[in-house]
Every structure is written in structure tokens, then in C-alpha cells.
Amino acid sequence: MSLRDISSHISEMYDTELSHTVLSKITGCIFIEVKAWQSRPLEAVYCIVWMDAARYKVRVTHKVLYNILGINRDGYKQVLGTYISESEGDNFWLQVLTDMQNRGLEDILIACTDNLTGFKEAIESTYPKADVQSCIVHQIRNSLKYVASKDQKEFMRDLKRVYRADTKDLAELALDELAGKWESKYPVVNASWRVNWEKLTTYFQYTQSIRTLIDTTKNK
Template sequence: MGKEKFDYEKFKKEAIEGLLSGKGMSGSDNVLLPLFKDFLEGALDGEMDTHLKDSEEPDRRNGHNRKRVKTDQGSFELETPRDRNGDFEPELIRKRQTVIGEAFENRILSLYAKGLSYADIQGHLLDLYGMDVSVGKLSAITDKVIPLIQQWQGRRLEAVYSIIWLDAMHFKVRENGQVVSKAVYIILGYTMEGQKDLLGMYISERESARFWLNVLTDLQNRGLQDILIACMDNLKGFTEAVESLFPQADIQLCIIHQIRNSFKYVTWKDRKEFNQELKLIYQASNLAEAELSMNQFEEKWKQKYPLVIKSWRNNWHYLTRFFDYSKHLRRIMYTTNTIEGFNRQIRRVTKRKGAFSSDMALMKILYLAQQEITKQWKSKPPYWGQVKQELIIKFEERCGQVT
């Protein structure tokens, strides 16, 4: 037997009578609940239609389940459709969900976290549920994450991080009627137990030593006492800020970034040979072998590419720190692949955006995106047991004294 069709005329008559008798439009006496109930059941039926259409296996409707649900408008018995195969999972109201409102907002936040604009979300809700939700309402819902952002930004950190990466991404933000570029400073690291952790994200006008100093000071205020190894690109202010607040940190500049910067000056016909000879430097078995290869590299190319040679020589100390460590730790250290992988995931979310309306609009989507990304951070890097042992032996005093 099919679901009884909603009698709008009957509902209208009963609602008017209810209002005349003193009932309201909220709470247990809400005269609008029957209409809300019918809307929800219609939306669930629409989800079922989509499910059946997209199902790869033969499937059909199989009646309804009933459950009592609570809303901020009152409670009522809801009929939810079921299918013969039993694999229908409604999104608007989950199978075991008995409270409505919060889950709907979470659905909007989930769509926003995937990079959908307010207009995209409006279209999605209208197509799937027949709901026309205003931009103001959507903005108000996403604003509810602001206290969570503030809490996350102030959370306590580990006292010691074995390795951290520092990087910056750039986004367009509207400010005072103009579109400006903002740098988002990102700090990602591994704890001593090999757990990946996003320590923070900070928005600034531009990259500078002064702002990096502010960032690292904030990390200290949140409990960070020591960094064993800091990996970064050779951008302005990075090394100076780290050495100022964490003078014992072993700083490693990214080899891959150094090579990319070198290739800006190298002609196409020289690139293959140039790259092969660079490999002899950073793939050397030890520092002495690397220095020998660097001397040969310099002798061959110094006349044709003096700026490249000068850059390698100026950064040599920071480019070769990884030779002090075993092969398992070297692979982690000498590139910024770890943080660049995170950046790529962020870009997949933000790529549809033009300019963000404010710093907070940018931070909202960054926060929601990182929430989804960091859920997957469960495994440790390969051979972490050996890596941890190596770090403890090398930095025993610092690891033991920090509390």
C-alpha cells in the first residue's frame, strides 16, 4: 500500500483552527509540523528516486520505515523509504538519525568544504531537496565554524616535533574594494611518534621574516618547545625566523626547489646533462662525495651559469644537512613533498574559487578542508621505528629534557 498523499486543504483548515485556538508555530503545538513532515518525506522520496536510477544492480522500492524525529520545531513520526537491496543511504536524514537540523547544517558545511560556492550549494539543495536556501542563511551556517577555528588555532601542541615543514600558499582576497594577494603560512610536522600534524595556518599580506617570527612565537606560546629538523623552501625570512627562536633546529632546504630555481637559467639543450650532474651531488653516499661532485659541477658550469653556481654555494650548508642522517630519514628530509602533498589537496578544494570575500571566508574553507584531509592521517612514514631511534640517539639530551 502506497504512502497516503498529503491533503493540503485539510492541513490548511487544521492549521488555521489551531492558530485560532492558541497553538503556535514552534514547539510541540507547531501547526506547521505536518507540512514540514510532508516536505521531508518528499525530499527523501526524491533521494530514493535518484538512488534507484543510479543503482548498478536491479532494485526497487520496498515500503517505508517509521521513526520519531526531533527538530527545533517539534517532534513527529517520519516515514522513510526503503529499497529491496537495502543499500539506500539517505543524505538529508541518515538511517539512525533522530535529530534534524544539525545534520542539515553539517551537509552544507561538507559541500562548502569540497569547494562549492554558495551558488553551487543553493543549486544542489534546490535540485535534490527542492529547498531554496538564501546566501545569507548559508553564510550564517558556515559562520558557525568560526568558534571552532578559533579553538583549533589556539589548541595545545606537542612539546617536541621531530620534523616540521614550513611553506606558504597564495590566495586572492577582496579588501577595501580591491582584490589583493594574501599569503597563508602553513606549518606541518611529525611528532616523535611519527603522527602527522598540521600545527597551524596563518594569513598575512606577504611572506616576510617578521611574520614568520610571529608565527613561530605563536607556536611557542601554544606549547612547542623544540624542533629537531626544519625543512623548507629558501624563501625570504624562513631560516632567519627558525634560527632566532629554535637555534638548535637542524635546517634543511628543499633540494627539489633548488633544482627548479636553477633550471630557470639553464637552456633546454643543457638541461638533461645539467640534471644528471646535479643528481651526482644530492644522490651521493656522503657529504665528502657530494662536495667532490659539486666541485666538478662548478668547474664545468661556472662560466656559463655563474648565478646558479653562486646560489648552490650560498645555500650549500642548508642543502646538505640530510647527509648527517640515514637513508630512511634522508628521503623524508631533502624535499618538501610532505607539505606539497597537503597543499595540492587544499588547491583541489579552492581551485573553483575566484577571490574570497574576506580573510575569514578564506580561513573557513581552509579549516573545513583540512578537517577532511587530516582525517586520513593515520599511518606513520615507512621505517619510523628506525627513524625515531636514530633521532633519539642523535638528540638524546633534547628529547629527554623537554617535558
């Protein structure tokens, strides 16, 4: 957003005029604070770290804002950083994870992502002991894109038996039953769950209390 855009927005919202000189001084002060926040030291260990993407159209190009949220050993959530990119990939994620390493982050126990391109390769080289859990919500949303609206309610009832199962073995049985019922009609959906199965089921190895922390489907 340019100074002209900011000036127009302030004028429209608050009926107040600010010169470009004043705006430049204000944004300059803000940028100093932002840079200090972006480079602040992190704690050595975070139990769970979420990588979430928000996409914005900026003039002609599309940019992606990645928010990194973590739970520390005392159970408090913190925003670890925000990173902007026009594309994903292992080089981008390697830069992000290396930046967090340089700021003092020594270990991540569980990393939760929305199946980000290149993330698996990057985290294996920076935090090789971290478990990676793909976001169930994103997987569900992607699945429903291929399911006819008239079938979605029944399909979701069957799908809940998969990701809400008590154990991974029971989840696999439920997935087999789901495939037996729906695969002929929606083969792409079944194939997607099969391909991503290991990354989608990491949380089954943990106790229910930890699974609740990881879980982002409680409102589904």
C-alpha cells in the same frame, strides 16, 4: 570570498539557492571550529617540521598560505597550523613560531623550508637548537629556470650526483664538477648553490633513514 561569492558558487555547482542569513549562520559555526583548531595545544617536541607556502590571488592582492606540517616522536604526521600573510619576513615568522610556542611546542629538531625570507633569524631566536634544511626541490626548480630546455636533461643528470651523494664531501666534489662543466654557461645557477650550500646540505649529517624522511626529491 564573500557571502555573495559563496551563494553564486553553490548555485552554479548544486543548483541550490541559500540565503545570506543561512550562509552567515553556517560560516559562523565553521569559524568557531576553525578558531578552536588553530589554537589547539601542540605536542612538546616535533622531530621534523616542514614550512610550505602556497600563493593565491585574492581579488587585487596576493596572499600566501603557509602550511606547517610536523612529525611527532611516534612518527605520525600532523598539520600544526596554517597562517596567512601578504609577505614574508622575520617579524611574520617570529609571530608564527611564537604562536606555536604558546601552544606548547618546546622544541623542533629539524625545520625544513623553501628558503623562506626571515625564517633563519626567527627560528634562531625561538628554537636556537633546531637544524634548518632548505628544500632541495625548490632549489632545483629555481635552478632550472635559468637552464635552456635543450640542456636540462643532461644538467639534471649531473645535478643528481650532488644532492644524492652519500656524504657532504662527495656532494661538494660533485658540485665542483658541475661548476666546471656548466658555470660558464649558467653562472647564476652555480652561484645560487654556493650561497645556499650550508642550508641545503644539513641532511648529510643524519643517517639514511632520517634523510629519507627529510628528502622531498625522491620523485625527481
